[in-house]
Amino acid sequence: xxxxxxxxxxxxxxxxxxxxxxxxxxxxxxxxxxxxxxxxxxxxxxxxxxxxxxxxxxxxxxxxxxxxxxxxxxxxxxxxxxxxxxxxxxxxxxxxxxxxxxxxxxxxxxxxxxxxxxxxxxxxxxxxxxxxxxxxxxxxxxxxxxxxxxxxxxxxxxxxxxxxxxxxxxxxxxxxxxxxxxxxxxxxxxxxxxxxxxxxxxxxxxxxxxxxxxxxxxxxxxxxxxxxxxxxxxxxxxxxxxxxxxxxxxxxxxxxxxxxxxxxx
Numbered sequence: 638x639x640x641x642x643x644x645x646x647x648x649x650x651x652x653x654x655x656x657x658x659x660x661x662x663x664x665x666x667x668x669x670x671x672x673x674x675x676x677x678x679x680x681x682x683x684x685x686x687x688x689x690x691x692x693x694x695x696x697x698x699x700x701x702x703x704x705x706x707x708x709x710x711x712x713x714x715x716x717x718x719x720x721x722x723x724x725x726x727x728x729x730x731x732x733x734x735x736x737x738x739x740x741x742x743x744x745x746x747x748x749x750x751x752x753x754x755x756x757x758x759x760x761x762x763x764x765x766x767x768x769x770x771x772x773x774x775x776x777x778x779x780x781x782x783x784x785x786x787x788x789x790x791x792x793x794x795x796x797x798x799x800x801x802x803x804x805x806x807x808x809x810x811x812x813x814x815x816x817x818x819x820x821x822x823x824x825x826x827x828x829x830x831x832x833x834x835x836x837x838x839x840x841x842x843x844x845x846x847x848x849x850x851x852x853x854x855x856x857x858x859x860x861x862x863x864x865x866x867x868x869x870x871x872x873x874x875x876x877x878x879x880x881x882x883x884x885x886x887x888x889x890x891x892x893x894x895x896x897x898x899x900x901x902x
Contacts, residue, residue: 659749711831721797785861795880802887
């Protein structure tokens with residue numbers, strides 16, 4: 638059934654032009670109405686970094702080398718995941734006019750929204766690169782291992798897409814999923830190695846980097862960007878497989894529940 642949605646999308650003409658157009662519109666609506674524009678995408682991770690740096694490096698003294706950059710790369714991936722999932726729970730309701738009156742494939746709405754989020758992701762990632770290599774790194778410079786960031790981005794994109802599809806379709810029949818997810822995200826934040834040392838996280842929660850795919854992605858992002866080594870390939874493969882399974886499950890829900898979204902919302 639999920640293959641039917643993909644087949645329907647593949648048959649349509651001007652697919653990628655339409656996706657890019659929708660992504661640009663979403664991006665402009667989100668940032669251009671603010672006086673600081675795209676800088677708003679950078680303000681949140683910077684404020685988070687300042688708060689957690691003071692608490693965990695100055696007060697608790699985690700003694701993590703280049704801790705500000707350690708936080709920065711973690712928040713780049715974490716914020717993309719949270720914005721892409723929490724921000725799309727009601728997407729079938731808020732974007733109902735797109736699929737109800739233009740006969741647009743619903744999957745395009747999700748994909749284009751996450752593409753718009755990706756613009757902020759890459760902007761923050763470039764800021765991380767500049768900060769880490771020009772300010773904090775004892776051995777600045779790019780490495781061939783940094784190229785692993787591309788599959789890691791694809792991984793977090795697929796993970797976010799799968800969770801977005803599932804949550805937004807559950808919203809059709811249970812609107813309180815918005816509050817449930819907000820609580821779950823708060824819990825997941827403290828069960829992810831964003832503010833802790835990797836060793837502390839793995840010692841306290843052994844194997845949890847497999848249970849929590851965001852944790853695995855963040856761990857591998859730090860390995861390829863800051864440690865300049867290969868990612869944990871077993872963890873990367875596991876996270877990819879899990880993300881694909883979630884996308885397929887989300888497409889199945891979109892086919893069954895999303896087909897009646899216009900009537901129920």
